[in-house]
Amino acid sequence: xxxxxxxxxLDGIVKTFPGVRALDGxxxxxxxxxxxxxxxxxxxxxxxxxxxxxxxxxxxxGAIYMGDEQxxxxxxxEAKAKGIVFIHQELxxxxxxxxxxxxxxxxxxxxxxxxxxxxxxxxxxxxxxxKLRVGFDALTRVGDLSIANQQMVxxxxxxTVDAKAxxxxxxxxxxxDAEKVVLFDVISDLKADGVGIIYISHRMEEIFKITDRISxxxxxxxxxxxxxxxxxxxxxxxxxxxxxxxxTRNALHHELGDVALEVRGLSCGKLYTDISFEVRRGEVxxxxxxxxxxxxxxxxxxxxxxDPSAGQILLDGEEVRLxxxxxxxxxxxxxxxxxxxxxxxxxxxxxxxxxxxxxxxDLTAGPFVAEGAEVAIFDQYRDxxxxxxxxxxxxxxxxxxxxxxxxVIGKWLSMHPSLLIVDEPTRGIDVGSKSEIHKLLRGLAAxxxxxMVISSEMPxxxxxxxxxxxxxxxxxxxxxxxxxxxxxxxxxxxSGLGGDGKAA
Amino acid sequence: xxxxxxxxxxxxxxxxxFIVLELIFFSVAGEFMSLSDTAFMDWENMLLLLKQSAxxxxxxxxxxxxxxxxxxxxxxxxxxxxxxxILLDSMTWPFMAAMGDWAIPFAxxxxxxxxxxxxxxxxxxxxxxxxxxxxxxLGSMLGYRGIVFxxxxxxxxxxxxxxxxxxxxxxxxGIATASWFLLAATGAMxxxxxxxxxxRNAYAIGDNREAAVNxxxxxxxxxxxxxxxxxxxxxxxxxxxxxxxxSVNPNDGQLYxxxxxxxxxxxxxxxxxxxxxVIGTFGGVIAIQLLRKGLGHIGADTSTVNLVIGLIxxxxxxxxxxxxxxxxxxxxV
Numbered sequence: 001x002x003x004x005x006x007x008x009x010l011d012g013i014v015k016t017f018p019g020v021r022a023l024d025g026x027x028x029x030x031x032x033x034x035x036x037x038x039x040x041x042x043x044x045x046x047x048x049x050x051x052x053x054x055x056x057x058x059x060x061x062g063a064i065y066m067g068d069e070q071x072x073x074x075x076x077x078e079a080k081a082k083g084i085v086f087i088h089q090e091l092x093x094x095x096x097x098x099x100x101x102x103x104x105x106x107x108x109x110x111x112x113x114x115x116x117x118x119x120x121x122x123x124x125x126x127x128x129x130x131k132l133r134v135g136f137d138a139l140t141r142v143g144d145l146s147i148a149n150q151q152m153v154x155x156x157x158x159x160t161v162d163a164k165a166x167x168x169x170x171x172x173x174x175x176x177d178a179e180k181v182v183l184f185d186v187i188s189d190l191k192a193d194g195v196g197i198i199y200i201s202h203r204m205e206e207i208f209k210i211t212d213r214i215s216x217x218x219x220x221x222x223x224x225x226x227x228x229x230x231x232x233x234x235x236x237x238x239x240x241x242x243x244x245x246x247x248t249r250n251a252l253h254h255e256l257g258d259v260a261l262e263v264r265g266l267s268c269g270k271l272y273t274d275i276s277f278e279v280r281r282g283e284v285x286x287x288x289x290x291x292x293x294x295x296x297x298x299x300x301x302x303x304x305x306x307d308p309s310a311g312q313i314l315l316d317g318e319e320v321r322l323x324x325x326x327x328x329x330x331x332x333x334x335x336x337x338x339x340x341x342x343x344x345x346x347x348x349x350x351x352x353x354x355x356x357x358x359x360x361x362d363l364t365a366g367p368f369v370a371e372g373a374e375v376a377i378f379d380q381y382r383d384x385x386x387x388x389x390x391x392x393x394x395x396x397x398x399x400x401x402x403x404x405x406x407x408v409i410g411k412w413l414s415m416h417p418s419l420l421i422v423d424e425p426t427r428g429i430d431v432g433s434k435s436e437i438h439k440l441l442r443g444l445a446a447x448x449x450x451x452m453v454i455s456s457e458m459p460x461x462x463x464x465x466x467x468x469x470x471x472x473x474x475x476x477x478x479x480x481x482x483x484x485x486x487x488x489x490x491x492x493x494x495s496g497l498g499g500d501g502k503a504a
Numbered sequence: 505x506x507x508x509x510x511x512x513x514x515x516x517x518x519x520x521x522f523i524v525l526e527l528i529f530f531s532v533a534g535e536f537m538s539l540s541d542t543a544f545m546d547w548e549n550m551l552l553l554l555k556q557s558a559x560x561x562x563x564x565x566x567x568x569x570x571x572x573x574x575x576x577x578x579x580x581x582x583x584x585x586x587x588x589x590i591l592l593d594s595m596t597w598p599f600m601a602a603m604g605d606w607a608i609p610f611a612x613x614x615x616x617x618x619x620x621x622x623x624x625x626x627x628x629x630x631x632x633x634x635x636x637x638x639x640x641x642l643g644s645m646l647g648y649r650g651i652v653f654x655x656x657x658x659x660x661x662x663x664x665x666x667x668x669x670x671x672x673x674x675x676x677x678g679i680a681t682a683s684w685f686l687l688a689a690t691g692a693m694x695x696x697x698x699x700x701x702x703x704r705n706a707y708a709i710g711d712n713r714e715a716a717v718n719x720x721x722x723x724x725x726x727x728x729x730x731x732x733x734x735x736x737x738x739x740x741x742x743x744x745x746x747x748x749x750x751s752v753n754p755n756d757g758q759l760y761x762x763x764x765x766x767x768x769x770x771x772x773x774x775x776x777x778x779x780x781x782v783i784g785t786f787g788g789v790i791a792i793q794l795l796r797k798g799l800g801h802i803g804a805d806t807s808t809v810n811l812v813i814g815l816i817x818x819x820x821x822x823x824x825x826x827x828x829x830x831x832x833x834x835x836x837v
Contacts, residue, residue, distance in 0.1 A: 054718075077720030092718050094711035096779045097704070105708055106719030114700045 014061035030196035040217035083164030095143030257281030260450035266311030272474035286465030334412030347397035381410035402433025519787035530798035558682035566734030574710035574777030575637035581760035582648030587739035623735015627728030672748035710777025
């Protein structure tokens with residue numbers, strides 16, 4: 001491969017946003033017929049780099065070359081015209097339209113008078129779908145497909161044009177194993193045709209299975225490129241985070257108190273069925289599974305956002321019905337939601353107001369809000385959780401992810417809950433803050449809170465949990481204690497391969 | 505039947521079912537309550553209804569594509585009035601008056617061009633400023649209406665051309681000129697929205713704007729074209745209506761935007777964009793006109809009519825929401 005010219009080469013790309021240097025001199029090259037992995041933590045600059053490549057952002061410095069020629073990407077249309085195809089991580093689909101229209105979005109085949117050539121469209125689409133071996137046809141409405149199938153529609157876009165380079169951004173995040181096999185076949189076909197492939201993923205096993213070389217970004221800086229066969233997971237991880245990955249189990253156990261929450265045979269339609277578990281005071285129970293396994297839905301049910309179709313919820317041994325979040329909060333249940341910015345915070349409000357939001361009704365002096373009491377609460381939890389802000393007047397939207405998450409946690413702690421449910425507590429948070437949040441969760445358990453942690457990151461569940469509940473498509477596959485759990489058994493359980501029986 | 509199939513069928517056919525219900529109700533109620541002797545479902549009466557639907561209906565066709573696109577246009581009533589003034593006033597201009605009846609096509613052309621430009625201006629503002637279409641067109645609604653009043657104060661603008669009136673009052677195959685224009689506008693927009701790339705892109709943009717941008721669809725110019733279309737149709741509606749009446753009050757066309765939006769929403773277009781159809785809108789227009797006419801037929805006054813239509817709109821949207829909830833396990837709001 002040394003004598004061929006790179007199909008796509010980035011040279012010293014710099015991109016700054018106000019206050020942030022998102023990309024700092026990133027260079028790498030993709031050869032024809034190569035699968036080139038791009039790795040880095042959340043916020044390392046992968047998405048920004050791809051946006052520069054796709055013409056959505058213009059670089060402040062550096063150049064993009066295709067072959068020998070320097071190119072300027074003025075927009076997505078131009079990138080596509082030059083043969084660069086993006087397979088986006090967030091589903092970039094219009095749900096009301098058909099599969100065919102989505103695959104050929106922006107370039108529907110035309111007849112006279114700008115009419116859509118439906119016949120050609122359907123033929124071309126069905127040919128692609130056949131290659132992908134999917135069970136739906138060109139005229140299916142995308143909104144009627146499962147998430148995995150929607151992802152396959154997204155992938156089908158790579159096959160529409162004569163691509164020179166295809167960029168896959170986390171394509172397997174929601175795929176099942178069978179579909180992954182098809183995806184890898186597609187990738188090897190593209191590879192055989194001499195297409196350059198950039199493959200972004202967090203999943204090491206995939207990276208080592210299908211890629212030829214790996215480039216790593218850290219905090220917007222290029223950390224180097226290594227040939228995949230000559231490296232291993234540990235070294236790549238080290239390049240990504242600058243130190244070794246902490247895969248240690250949680251070894252410390254606290255004195256466990258009474259059972260704070262018990263769930264018996266809980267079901268909610270098709271979302272999850274027959275869920276039973278208990279959480280004791282002083283215990284952290286991790287919920288691990290793939291996206292869509294039903295974990296978030298359980299949390300939402302416990303917080304009164306969904307009505308269960310069967311089963312019981314017992315708090316401190318007493319059966320309760322939770323009809324709304326107001327009920328749940330009154331019973332001492334708190335939910336730190338998955339989408340911090342959308343569901344957990346009012347980004348435009350200041351730190352203090354966000355923290356006292358659930359109890360502002362009670363913090364009154366006569367008809368007015370008692371500002372002093374609010375500030376006192378804020379100060380207390382700022383110190384306790386070590387929230388770094390310029391002051392309570394700072395707008396939450398301006399804080400870092402880690403500090404935002406602490407505000408959400410502080411908000412619920414100030415309500416003195418007995419059960420704290422945390423959904424994806426460290427999504428989009430940098431490594432340093434991650435371990436702080438982990439420590440915080442352990443600390444809360446030590447103080448006697450019952451904590452449920454829902455996470456899709458294995459190191460995280462291993463690190464914080466006393467027990468781990470593995471879920472697969474709406475069922476609990478197995479419950480592990482932190483002593484008996486191994487990575488292999490955990491992965492098997494969440495893939496539905498658990499040998500220990502479904503009713504574990 | 506599959507779960508969801510019933511609600512889907514109900515949704516797609518709902519507006520037509522509603523129309524049938526209205527017809528039955530007013531026919532029966534008319535027997536007892538009407539002051540006139542003629543039956544409600546008289547053929548002549550229905551043709552008249554189609555003709556009376558034309559002004560709102562023609563604009564509603566444009567509103568469908570704008571709303572499917574994820575925008576809204578509140579300025580159509582004011583655009584309608586401006587186009588009407590241009591139509592009537594231009595025929596009194598010296599060089600136009602000198603042309604005799606040949607001035608008519610020019611007057612039409614001027615009115616249509618002005619309407620299109622006003623619409624395009626809305627689109628340009630939405631595109632270039634990035635301000636929400638609701639705000640932009642709220643501003644232009646006030647602004648355009650201001651222009652109407654600047655033109656002739658509180659006085660009506662009149663010009664009666666009998667050739668024009670004859671044309672507007674003519675009937676072809678028993679259907680009035682205005683009705684033909686409504687049918688033509690419906691047909692043209694149906695073609696545009698279901699058969700052409702532009703129309704399909706309108707759905708894509710309204711459904712998932714980011715996806716459309718990523719796919720290389722030029723969203724700004726696309727929206728501007730749609731605003732130009734609705735401006736054109738607002739002017740066309742004025743042209744058809746005022747060719748017959750020959751006199752425009754500065755207040756004419758007020759609240760048209762609301763009637764139009766009501767018709768479009770009743771016809772099943774999603775207010776957030778991405779879904780809707782011209783045929784559904786046509787049903788919505790007919791349903792509203794039936795309701796106005798039917799309530800008049802059984803002796804209700806205008807204020808009652810408005811109250812009833814308002815209640816029905818809310819009831820329909822509530823029903824739609826209920827039908828769309830995916831069963832009991834859905835997330836509560």
